Amino acid sequence: MYQAIRQPLPISLSLVSLATAAAIGLPLLLVCFMALTADPSVWSRLWNTRIPELLWNTGTLALGVSLGTFLLGVSLARLVTRYEFPGRTVWEWALVLPLAMPTYVLAYVYTYLLGTGGPVESIWRWVAGPEAQVFSPHSFAGATLVMTLDTFPFVYLLTRAALLNFNVSYEEVARACGASRADVWLRVTLPLLRPAIVAGLSLVILYVVSDFGAVSLLRYQTFTYAVYQQVTGRYDQTAGSVLSLLLVLFALIFLLAERWFRQRSRFYQTTGRYRVPARKTGGAFGSLLITGYLGLVLGASFGLPVVLLVQWTVSAAAEGTVDPRFVGFIWNSILLSGLAASAAVLLGTPLAYLASRWPSKLTILCLQAAYAGYVLPGPVGALALLVLFSHLAPFWYGTILVLIFAYIIHFLPAGLQTMEPALQQVTPNLEEAARSLGLTTLGTLRRVTLPLVRGGFVAAWVLIFLQCMKELPATLLLRPVGFDTLAVRVWLEASEEYFQLAAPAALLIVIMTLPALLLLVSKDWRAA
Amino acid sequence: MVLELRKVSCAYEKGRPAIADVSLSAREGEILCLLGPSGCGKTTTLRVIAGFEPVATGEVYLEGRLVSSPDLLTPTEARRVGMVFQEYALFPHLRVAENIAFGLRHLTADQRDAQVQTMIAMVGLTGLERRFPHELSGGQQQRVALARALAQKPVVLLLDEPFSNLDPDMTGRMREDLHNLLMHTKTTAVLVTHDHDEAFAMADRIAVLNNGRVEQFDTPEAIYHTPATPFVADFVGQADFIPGLVQNGKVVTEIGEFPNQAGFQGGTKVVVMIRPDDVHIAPQEQCSARILARQFRGSENLYTVGLPSGHVVHSSETSTSVYPVGTPVELQIIATHTVLFEQPESPRGSGGTLAFTPRRGHA
Numbered sequence: 048m049y050q051a052i053r054q055p056l057p058i059s060l061s062l063v064s065l066a067t068a069a070a071i072g073l074p075l076l077l078v079c080f081m082a083l084t085a086d087p088s089v090w091s092r093l094w095n096t097r098i099p100e101l102l103w104n105t106g107t108l109a110l111g112v113s114l115g116t117f118l119l120g121v122s123l124a125r126l127v128t129r130y131e132f133p134g135r136t137v138w139e140w141a142l143v144l145p146l147a148m149p150t151y152v153l154a155y156v157y158t159y160l161l162g163t164g165g166p167v168e169s170i171w172r173w174v175a176g177p178e179a180q181v182f183s184p185h186s187f188a189g190a191t192l193v194m195t196l197d198t199f200p201f202v203y204l205l206t207r208a209a210l211l212n213f214n215v216s217y218e219e220v221a222r223a224c225g226a227s228r229a230d231v232w233l234r235v236t237l238p239l240l241r242p243a244i245v246a247g248l249s250l251v252i253l254y255v256v257s258d259f260g261a262v263s264l265l266r267y268q269t270f271t272y273a274v275y276q277q278v279t280g281r282y283d284q285t286a287g288s289v290l291s292l293l294l295v296l297f298a299l300i301f302l303l304a305e306r307w308f309r310q311r312s313r314f315y316q317t318t319g320r321y322r323v324p325a326r327k328t329g330g331a332f333g334s335l336l337i338t339g340y341l342g343l344v345l346g347a348s349f350g351l352p353v354v355l356l357v358q359w360t361v362s363a364a365a366e367g368t369v370d371p372r373f374v375g376f377i378w379n380s381i382l383l384s385g386l387a388a389s390a391a392v393l394l395g396t397p398l399a400y401l402a403s404r405w406p407s408k409l410t411i412l413c414l415q416a417a418y419a420g421y422v423l424p425g426p427v428g429a430l431a432l433l434v435l436f437s438h439l440a441p442f443w444y445g446t447i448l449v450l451i452f453a454y455i456i457h458f459l460p461a462g463l464q465t466m467e468p469a470l471q472q473v474t475p476n477l478e479e480a481a482r483s484l485g486l487t488t489l490g491t492l493r494r495v496t497l498p499l500v501r502g503g504f505v506a507a508w509v510l511i512f513l514q515c516m517k518e519l520p521a522t523l524l525l526r527p528v529g530f531d532t533l534a535v536r537v538w539l540e541a542s543e544e545y546f547q548l549a550a551p552a553a554l555l556i557v558i559m560t561l562p563a564l565l566l567l568v569s570k571d572w573r574a575a
Numbered sequence: 576m577v578l579e580l581r582k583v584s585c586a587y588e589k590g591r592p593a594i595a596d597v598s599l600s601a602r603e604g605e606i607l608c609l610l611g612p613s614g615c616g617k618t619t620t621l622r623v624i625a626g627f628e629p630v631a632t633g634e635v636y637l638e639g640r641l642v643s644s645p646d647l648l649t650p651t652e653a654r655r656v657g658m659v660f661q662e663y664a665l666f667p668h669l670r671v672a673e674n675i676a677f678g679l680r681h682l683t684a685d686q687r688d689a690q691v692q693t694m695i696a697m698v699g700l701t702g703l704e705r706r707f708p709h710e711l712s713g714g715q716q717q718r719v720a721l722a723r724a725l726a727q728k729p730v731v732l733l734l735d736e737p738f739s740n741l742d743p744d745m746t747g748r749m750r751e752d753l754h755n756l757l758m759h760t761k762t763t764a765v766l767v768t769h770d771h772d773e774a775f776a777m778a779d780r781i782a783v784l785n786n787g788r789v790e791q792f793d794t795p796e797a798i799y800h801t802p803a804t805p806f807v808a809d810f811v812g813q814a815d816f817i818p819g820l821v822q823n824g825k826v827v828t829e830i831g832e833f834p835n836q837a838g839f840q841g842g843t844k845v846v847v848m849i850r851p852d853d854v855h856i857a858p859q860e861q862c863s864a865r866i867l868a869r870q871f872r873g874s875e876n877l878y879t880v881g882l883p884s885g886h887v888v889h890s891s892e893t894s895t896s897v898y899p900v901g902t903p904v905e906l907q908i909i910a911t912h913t914v915l916f917e918q919p920e921s922p923r924g925s926g927g928t929l930a931f932t933p934r935r936g937h938a
Contacts, residue, residue: 214662214664220658221666222651223625223658225652226680
C-alpha cells in the first residue's frame, strides 16, 4: 500500500481499541483459565459421565447435518446454475430464505409437525397403516433434519458462487480428453468445487456446534445445551467451563478450516476467459421435476413453517390469547438490540480504523481479539460474563449492561467484517487529496470519509441489531429478572409446547430478520 | 482431408461472434492458422470444430466423418480433438502426470504410465511429473497443456491463442518448439491467433477472418504478397494505399506507373497497395516527397514519407541509413507484383475501415 506522509499513531484511539480488545478477549481467556485450573476430579468426573456422550452427540449431529447440507446445497446449486427452467431466478433467491429462520423457531415448528398426533404422523398413518411410527423430533434424526433445513443455504450459497465463477475451460478440456458429462462432473467439477463446499460445510458445522436454540427445544444433548444446564440447573461454573473449553476448541477447528479453505478457493479460481456455462433445459417434465424438488426443500424449510406461524398468530389474535405484555417484549428487544448495535459500531470503528491505517502487530492483534466472539457460543460467553461480573462488579450483575456486553462480544465480529472493507476504501491518498484542495481535518472527515464509510457502517449496525433481536442463550442466562425479549418468549412458550402463544413473536422475528438476510446475500450476490 | 468445414454458419448469441459461410480444410500434418482481430469469429470457428458450438448451416468433417451439421452434433468427447486453451486450463487439483494422463482412461495402467512418460520426455518436462500446475512457470504450463492434448493422439489439435499468456521473449522459443513438435508428431493442428507474425511463423496455410467471414485462405506468402482484400493487406503487415487511375493499360499514380495486372477498365479509379519493403528512398534535393518521421526498430529504420498530395507511404531502410526528418527524398518502387483494389465511390468508408471492392491482381 502506498503510504505518503505518516501521521503518528493516535494515542487516545489506541487506548480505546486496546481496552475494547482486552474486554472482548477477556471472557475467552477466563473460560480457558477456569477450565485449565479446574480440579482434576472435575475433569475425570465429567470425562466418565458427560463428555463421551456429548462428544458423540455433537459429533454425529455435525456429521449428519454436513451430509444433509452437502447433498441439498450442492444439488440445489447445480440445478440453479446449470439448468434453465421457469422461475429460475426467483428460486435462486428464495433458496436463501431459510437463513431468516432462527433454529429455535424451526425446531418448535417441527416439534409440532413431527410430534405425537401431529400432521406428519397422521399422514404417515394414512399411507402406511394405523400403527406406523414417525421418528420423534426429540431425537438425533429430528435434530439433524431441523439443522439441515436451517443451514443448507450456507453450502448452497458458496457452491453457487463457485459454480458461477467456474472456468468452463476446465470442463471443456476434460470433454476434449474424452470424458463423459458424468465423468467431468465427478473428476473435474466436484474436485474444483471442493474448497467452496468445505468452506460452506465448515460454516454449517460452526453453526451446529454453537447452536443452542434447536438442540434445547429438541432436548438433544450437545455441548451448548450441557453448558447451559450446568450453569442454570447445577450452578456448577467449573464444570461448565470445562465443557465450554471443549466446545471452543471444537468451534475453533472448524472456523480455521473455513478460513483456510476460503483462501484456497481464491487460489483455485485461476484466471481465464470467463464464459457463461451453457444451461441445459430439461423440457416440461424435467422442469416439473426440478420445480418439485426445489418446492419440497423450500416448503419444508421455510414455506410451511411460515404458513403455520401465520395461522397460529391469526388464531391467537382471534382468541385474544396474545400476551398483553407483547408490546413490552418488542420494546425490550428493540431497546437491547439498538443499544448493543450502536455500542458495537462505536467500539468497532477504532479497531478497524487503526488496523487498516496503522497496521502493526499490536493493532492487528487488537482486531483479531475482537473476532474472538466467533468461537464463543452463546452459553459460553454468557457463562464467562456471569463469572466475570459476579466477581469484579457484582452491582452491575443482573442489569442490561451485562447483556449488552454479551451481545457486543458475540456480534462485533460480524459487524467488523462489514466495517473493515468500508474503511479500507478510504485510502490516505483520498484524505490527502481533500486536504490539498483546502479542506480542514474536520471538513475532510465530514465530506470525504463519512460519506464513503456510511453505507458499510449502517449495514453493520443493521446486521448486529437483527442478530441481537434473535439472540437466545445469552439473553436467557443474563437477562434481568422479568426482562423478556421476543426470542426468550418464543423459547419459553415453545418449551411448554404452547405453539399458538409462541407464534406471534416468532413470526415477528422472522419478518425482521429478512432485511438483514437480503443485505448479507446481496453482497455475496454481487461478488459472485 | 483430416478436417473439413463446408459453408459453416453459427447463429449469433451474446458474447459469441457469429460466423458465416466458413469453408476450410486441412490435410494430414498440416498446420492451419485462423488469423483475425478479436471478435472476428476465429475462436468460435475453433469451438465449432471442437463441438462446443452447434452449427446453424453447413457441415464439419473429421477424417471424412460428419461430426457437425444442423441436425447433428457429435459430442466433444467422441471427436478425439486435442484442445489447448489460452489459459491452458490445467486441472489445479491434479499433478502434472495426472493432468497428462487425464484422457488415457481407456489404457491399462502400464500403457498409461508409458504414454505419460513418452509425452513428458517429448515436451521436455522430465522431473516435473509430481508438480502441481501452480508450481510451474507459464512456459512449463503450456508444455503440460500440450502434452495432455497430444497424449490421446488426437485427430486434430486445436490451439486457442497459445502464446498470448507468455512473456514476449519466451514466445519465440516456444513457437519454434511447438512447430518442431507438431512436425515431429505429424499432428494436424488448427491455431487461433491475432498476431500475423505468429501465423506466418507457424502456419502452412492461413485463413484470415473478419466479421465472421473468411477473407482469404492461402499460404502465408500469398497472404502477405497478394492479399485478396484491403482488410487482409492491412491486417498482415504495414500497407499504404496510393490512389491511381487506369490509363492506357497502366495504373498512373503520383509515385509512378504500375502494370494494370488485374485488368481494370480504362478510367477506373484504383488504389495500389505498397508495403514498406517495396519502397526505397534516396535523398534528392529537387524532390517534393519529404521524410515526416523515422522510427528506429533495431534491424531497420521505418520512414514515413509525405507525398505532395498529402498521402503517406512507409519505407523500410537498413539500420544504418539515417536521414533527418524533412529531407526531400526520391521514391523507388521495387515491387515484383502489384496489388490493386478498386477505389470506392465515396471518399472513404465510415468508421475508419477500408471499404474497397475486393479485386485481386497477380504478378
